[in-house]
Amino acid sequence: MSELPRATVVRLPRYLRLLDDISRSRETVSSDQLAEAAGANAANVRRDLSYLDFHGVRGVGYSVTELRDRIRRELGIAFRRNVAIVGAGNLGRALANYGGLSRRGFDVVAVYDKDDAAIGSTIGKLSVRNVQKLTDDCSNGDFDMAILAVPAVAAQQVTDQLVEAGIETILNFAPIRVGVPDTVTVRQVDLSMELQVLSYYGRRTLA
Amino acid sequence: MSELPRATVVRLPRYLRLLDDISRSRETVSSDQLAEAAGANAANVRRDLSYLDFHGVRGVGYSVTELRDRIRRELGIAFRRNVAIVGAGNLGRALANYGGLSRRGFDVVAVYDKDDAAIGSTIGKLSVRNVQKLTDDCSNGDFDMAILAVPAVAAQQVTDQLVEAGIETILNFAPIRVGVPDTVTVRQVDLSMELQVLSYYGRRTLA
DNA sequence: TAGATTGTTAATCGATTAACAATC
């Protein structure tokens, strides 16, 4: 098996989304249906699943629950990860309050800012910390992943600091492109998908 | 020239960022330097620029300001576009207040929500409107692009509504992947870059 | 001139997809 092709990893969460949707109503699913859900080609889907050593039944399709479990395992959904948010502005606060992170296995354990006006203020159950404490907290193992929600000018410096402290997975928050169906240009992205893909590579690089 | 390769379009904003940075200090720039800034290969850069029919000087490099202007023109930075934000939750409010949108040529002209508690509240100079008015406003030509900042469950329905009303460019806001330098997994994305690329394809599909 | 850097060719790579034999 070794490392999955990058393009495959990107599609796995899209398959998973469909599988979660239909897991209670359908027993099996075809490569055609999975392809439709992921904006891919059926042959593409079959190839992806064979990379996972996951096999279907000719004439029938793939077991929905088995495939769901297989993909979950591959993406490492079993683990929860502690994450820090750097930047307590509009975006940082929005992310800290965003339930989707926790729902997908990411626990926000700290929020940092460099501005005295923000430090000490509360976001949910967290108190915004001085960014100068970031390196220590990180070295303590409080978290192993960070989300950047700082202005562009500060991003590089904060990134250097995080890397220095040993962080191996950083998400620099901003919108991103995924598909362009039909005549309409839609940048369809799902935070959960990105995080899962990120998590996958994070685990790989740690290994 | 016709249509640029997608991969090239994605890199143009990255070149532009460097060019903006150095336009006051340097006269010329080499494909090597551009490559470094964009996380690409020097040959790749030279090929990209030749797609633009933009030529450098052997032994010297490319004119910083001329290249900057050429890329700006290609990405259509000259135009401003009116954009609506759908969803006045944390994310929608953060985006509406985010100066980067305007700075990059996107004017937020309306914010919508379906929740009575949000409707009528103000965000900056805008008053949140009932999402039921969206189709009419859109048909009136108030905006030609929309940013989705609604929960995942509502995204599809809102998208259908936007498409129905004639919107051809939709940005579904969420984080997104770009590069994976060295041992650290960094999803380095820049809202402005995405918007510029989006704008490019938006203009192309309109043509 | 000598050094530097472009512009382009050709090889290579990763990913996609049509097609179809295998087989439930």
Added chain:
DNA sequence: TAGATTGTTAATCGATTAACAATC
């Protein structure tokens, strides 16, 4: 069996990159 769908091959495609002649 007959219909459906997988698994895999082979062709194709878009993108990357080493290499180097052209040339400032």
